[in-house]
Amino acid sequence: MSGFTLDPRLDADSVFIADGPLSQIRLMNDMRFPWLLLVPRIADVNEWIDLDGAQQRLLLAEMNRLSQLLRDEPGVQKINIGALGNVVRQLHLHLVGRHDQDSAWPGPVWGAGHLRPYLSQRLAARIEYWRQRLG
Numbered sequence: 001m002s003g004f005t006l007d008p009r010l011d012a013d014s015v016f017i018a019d020g021p022l023s024q025i026r027l028m029n030d031m032r033f034p035w036l037l038l039v040p041r042i043a044d045v046n047e048w049i050d051l052d053g054a055q056q057r058l059l060l061a062e063m064n065r066l067s068q069l070l071r072d073e074p075g076v077q078k079i080n081i082g083a084l085g086n087v088v089r090q091l092h093l094h095l096v097g098r099h100d101q102d103s104a105w106p107g108p109v110w111g112a113g114h115l116r117p118y119l120s121q122r123l124a125a126r127i128e129y130w131r132q133r134l135g
Helices: 008-013 051-070 119-135
Strands: 014-021 021-030 034-041 078-082 093-097
Touching: 008 014, 008 021, 021 051, 021 119, 034 051, 051 078, 051 093
Parallel strands: none
Antiparallel strands: 014 021, 021 034, 034 093, 078 093
16 A cells, blocks of 8 residues: 555564454564554554544455454463554554463563564464464
8 A cells, every 4th residue: 555664663573464454464573472563554553533434344354354363372261452553552452362371461561571572484484374264
């Protein structure tokens, strides 16, 4: 979509999986959690209210679809959805599969412990896994 540029921090912290109807679907590079991002491919969007009604409905549909897929991940008991934007202003949604034994439970994943990036082969396998699940 015209004029869209991914924030450098999102680019550094996550990897591209696929394009949805509105958003890039990205995998957060932290193997502690099943953690996906949705980043609308719309220029200069910082808030949900910056999207028009049709774009909001598309983003909601994408969020619902990814939430369903995350809920089916082994061990996931709860899905956390967040769009804080305090550090990265570009509108993006975090969808994180959680369980009562994960390293951040019951608190939020942000700032909890140290990031554990995937090793390159495991990262490639996770990207392919999510591409297959997304169809």
